[in-house]
Amino acid sequence: MVDLVADYWETMRERQPLPDVKPGYIWDLVPKDPPAEPEPWSRIFADIEPVIFQGTTHWQHPHFFAYYPSACSYPAIMGDILSGGIASIGFTWKSSPAMTELEMVMTDWIAKAIGLPRFFLNSDSGPGAGMIQCTASDATLIALLSARARAVMAMKQNGIDRTAQEEVNPNSQIINFESHDPVYFSKLVAYCSDQAHSAVDKGIMLAGVRMRKLKSTKDDRFNNYSVEPNVLEAAIKEDRAQGYIPFIYVATVGTTNTCGIDSLTKLGPICNREKLWLHVDAAYAGSFALCPEFRYLIEGVEMADSFNFNCAKSMMINFDYSPMWFKDAKEAINYFNVDPTYLKHEHQAVASDYRHLQVALGRRFRALKVWFVLRSIGTTKIQENLRIVVNRAIQFAKLIEKDEHFELFVPQHLGLGSNDINERLNTIINDDKRIHLVPANAHGIYFLRVAFHSSTTEDDVKYAYDVITELAEALLKSEL
Amino acid sequence: MVDLVADYWETMRERQPLPDVKPGYIWDLVPKDPPAEPEPWSRIFADIEPVIFQGTTHWQHPHFFAYYPSACSYPAIMGDILSGGIASIGFTWKSSPAMTELEMVMTDWIAKAIGLPRFFLNSDSGPGAGMIQCTASDATLIALLSARARAVMAMKQNGIDRTAQEEVNPNSQIINFESHDPVYFSKLVAYCSDQAHSAVDKGIMLAGVRMRKLKSTKDDRFNNYSVEPNVLEAAIKEDRAQGYIPFIYVATVGTTNTCGIDSLTKLGPICNREKLWLHVDAAYAGSFALCPEFRYLIEGVEMADSFNFNCAKSMMINFDYSPMWFKDAKEAINYFNVDPTYLKHEHQAVASDYRHLQVALGRRFRALKVWFVLRSIGTTKIQENLRIVVNRAIQFAKLIEKDEHFELFVPQHLGLGSNDINERLNTIINDDKRIHLVPANAHGIYFLRVAFHSSTTEDDVKYAYDVITELAEALLKSEL
Numbered sequence: 001m002v003d004l005v006a007d008y009w010e011t012m013r014e015r016q017p018l019p020d021v022k023p024g025y026i027w028d029l030v031p032k033d034p035p036a037e038p039e040p041w042s043r044i045f046a047d048i049e050p051v052i053f054q055g056t057t058h059w060q061h062p063h064f065f066a067y068y069p070s071a072c073s074y075p076a077i078m079g080d081i082l083s084g085g086i087a088s089i090g091f092t093w094k095s096s097p098a099m100t101e102l103e104m105v106m107t108d109w110i111a112k113a114i115g116l117p118r119f120f121l122n123s124d125s126g127p128g129a130g131m132i133q134c135t136a137s138d139a140t141l142i143a144l145l146s147a148r149a150r151a152v153m154a155m156k157q158n159g160i161d162r163t164a165q166e167e168v169n170p171n172s173q174i175i176n177f178e179s180h181d182p183v184y185f186s187k188l189v190a191y192c193s194d195q196a197h198s199a200v201d202k203g204i205m206l207a208g209v210r211m212r213k214l215k216s217t218k219d220d221r222f223n224n225y226s227v228e229p230n231v232l233e234a235a236i237k238e239d240r241a242q243g244y245i246p247f248i249y250v251a252t253v254g255t256t257n258t259c260g261i262d263s264l265t266k267l268g269p270i271c272n273r274e275k276l277w278l279h280v281d282a283a284y285a286g287s288f289a290l291c292p293e294f295r296y297l298i299e300g301v302e303m304a305d306s307f308n309f310n311c312a313k314s315m316m317i318n319f320d321y322s323p324m325w326f327k328d329a330k331e332a333i334n335y336f337n338v339d340p341t342y343l344k345h346e347h348q349a350v351a352s353d354y355r356h357l358q359v360a361l362g363r364r365f366r367a368l369k370v371w372f373v374l375r376s377i378g379t380t381k382i383q384e385n386l387r388i389v390v391n392r393a394i395q396f397a398k399l400i401e402k403d404e405h406f407e408l409f410v411p412q413h414l415g416l417g418s419n420d421i422n423e424r425l426n427t428i429i430n431d432d433k434r435i436h437l438v439p440a441n442a443h444g445i446y447f448l449r450v451a452f453h454s455s456t457t458e459d460d461v462k463y464a465y466d467v468i469t470e471l472a473e474a475l476l477k478s479e480l
Numbered sequence: 481m482v483d484l485v486a487d488y489w490e491t492m493r494e495r496q497p498l499p500d501v502k503p504g505y506i507w508d509l510v511p512k513d514p515p516a517e518p519e520p521w522s523r524i525f526a527d528i529e530p531v532i533f534q535g536t537t538h539w540q541h542p543h544f545f546a547y548y549p550s551a552c553s554y555p556a557i558m559g560d561i562l563s564g565g566i567a568s569i570g571f572t573w574k575s576s577p578a579m580t581e582l583e584m585v586m587t588d589w590i591a592k593a594i595g596l597p598r599f600f601l602n603s604d605s606g607p608g609a610g611m612i613q614c615t616a617s618d619a620t621l622i623a624l625l626s627a628r629a630r631a632v633m634a635m636k637q638n639g640i641d642r643t644a645q646e647e648v649n650p651n652s653q654i655i656n657f658e659s660h661d662p663v664y665f666s667k668l669v670a671y672c673s674d675q676a677h678s679a680v681d682k683g684i685m686l687a688g689v690r691m692r693k694l695k696s697t698k699d700d701r702f703n704n705y706s707v708e709p710n711v712l713e714a715a716i717k718e719d720r721a722q723g724y725i726p727f728i729y730v731a732t733v734g735t736t737n738t739c740g741i742d743s744l745t746k747l748g749p750i751c752n753r754e755k756l757w758l759h760v761d762a763a764y765a766g767s768f769a770l771c772p773e774f775r776y777l778i779e780g781v782e783m784a785d786s787f788n789f790n791c792a793k794s795m796m797i798n799f800d801y802s803p804m805w806f807k808d809a810k811e812a813i814n815y816f817n818v819d820p821t822y823l824k825h826e827h828q829a830v831a832s833d834y835r836h837l838q839v840a841l842g843r844r845f846r847a848l849k850v851w852f853v854l855r856s857i858g859t860t861k862i863q864e865n866l867r868i869v870v871n872r873a874i875q876f877a878k879l880i881e882k883d884e885h886f887e888l889f890v891p892q893h894l895g896l897g898s899n900d901i902n903e904r905l906n907t908i909i910n911d912d913k914r915i916h917l918v919p920a921n922a923h924g925i926y927f928l929r930v931a932f933h934s935s936t937t938e939d940d941v942k943y944a945y946d947v948i949t950e951l952a953e954a955l956l957k958s959e960l
Contacts (some may be wrong), residue, residue: 005562021577026578030585071567097536173693182690185662210655211654239652338685340677374514379516
């Protein structure tokens, strides 16, 4: 299997990034019933090419410019092999001490590598902590639920009236979870940028609170879509006047749409002063803080209550790997703890039981991946890779700037170049199949976005540009 | 790494199941800062024994009788290697067609193997569907959120009064998600057995609804803790009289505590008639339905709205792997869909976008694990393994029944034997370190529970019995 994966990587350029298959293709290739008796591995291996590779969108292909990079490296796969081989489930410290402890050290390593403040470290004596979530969506939901619980408790302490709701009959056996009392939810409003990822909308929706998306504008610092402080302040004032309670701002550092960035230095003081939980969703751009020259992107992070980014995008650590830090993890744990007898153990007071900071109980040994990747590759080489991604985007942006048919929709940011072009060109490019990219939409304008990986060469950037311009010119001619 | 894992398995008996480490042990073994430059693999490999193995609770150890079995097999690890090597992220059909399609066929394979009704199959023309969640906790939360949305929509359609809450100002920019309107939450009550797993409590808490745990009794069918139909009916009547709206029953098939089982044939008709969503959490016991003789445990599953169990417990498929089936997935998808432009694709009408049935956007290629395991091992051999687990528990139960000091707290069920014994014996057994088990608590009685794996031999069962009786006798003598 290791050889097969190595061959797959080495012959990648012979494939097209997007497969030709149509929905339902697999039903003709795979039996509809499970086999009762074992099959030889030779037959299983022979099926991998037609069933799997022929139906795969090859994210590691150098002509894949869609979505965002998906990290992949052999040391990370080594971590998965060992995690699978140990097959312990780390839901408490005692159920797998090494899993919890290595996760504590590794989130500290990453925190230091990207320059997070000391209070986020597990080795710091304060209530801050770092841990690994599956995805940024999970991290956002956990931040929302923590913030919701904090807001409910504050409303109770401040004696804010419950909306008129019959009190629970004292003889009733119905349980109302104190910090998750829904009577308070309908007053709560979560804010985010209109450029925030759909995972933020989904998290707010599932948390059962109200959402308000704040209009972003191209700001002076990042020259990209950001929410200005006066917009946030005006929303808070307006919504409070209507009886709402703004309780969280989910800031975005590197949106999927345009790589738009909310300035933490501008919005953080407002959140802290007005007692809004500040969650920073740096899913895409967070990795780049490994390079000191890009660390300005998360300046002001000391004002955040929680911070998250995906190592599984540009940091050579395979999905899933989404570290999250809490300024006060002890508080958050209180909101999620529902301990039964079979999970109690004698070390609960001192050791971290990470299950309280996520929805799931079970946990894999994901910290092995970062341990192997950082030790066998080193942070210097990962920084170099990140700079390659950025340089590819700069190269592409220059080609677009010089081209009469295109304009940069937003300036190049990190590994995302983009341009204003119509929906039809997007369809033509993807039907052509030589390269793969996805469109986006900001304030009603449909545009193409191009994402680069560290495996993209300069020639690949030129190739993408040539394919796009060739197809665009043909489209323009046909419309004359 | 493959050799290292093989050696770990082969020399397992030389280790003790529970490690000797204390919380914080790792800080002396691992540097506090990430390395800038690469280290040789020989140095990394040398650290695996002291840092990882010496701090691991060895779930695959034959003298590990705690929690539940954690599935592990080499074909499953092969699946993880390939998933890591492809490193595509399957959040839409188009982002990785093979990932979605193989998941559709594999959940059908498992559904057929355990005898689920046809309407749950992806290959069936109806709105039913199967997919893979990370864990049973995730499945329970998704069922709760779907059921909550269905209940909110029904309340709106039936014109049930909102609790007095100011209407949203039409000029406000605040968004209220229609099927997740919190104004309706505080009337909603979720039911489960008092034996339900803590993940059910947690899910209900996070969904922001009320919970009522129903008293279980030893029933005539399973001779274990079950909620009787008259208990459920009385609760519905009582709570409705108080203005509440019971909206879901989370049934338990094989609880962690006692392997207690709610009878679906008894409770299903009530849920269907009273329009309660019936979610079946068969996390532990579901695998056993692979054997026809244990399929009676899920009899009545055709009345369920959603069904879930963990292949990662007794089915040789490494964690995480928790398939979930929906009777009406189309309805559930409506409650979760928040599609942005960059995730739209031309096949959305026909192909499954599994992201809508989970919290996370990203997804790994987990279906490869079951494809490799079922093909290279076959269902017959997996059935044999399940029967070994049950036979070990029967053997242990017989030893306990004959012993004057012990009694079976509940009859042996599947792979869980148990007995009534005090908290001190539990501490002594686990301090002794020869075997590892965890206690439980039902209706205020503290007892020890013993879980078996397919790697447990008959001698290991005898060994566990001998260690327990030796320590119990010493304890009894010291107390005289």
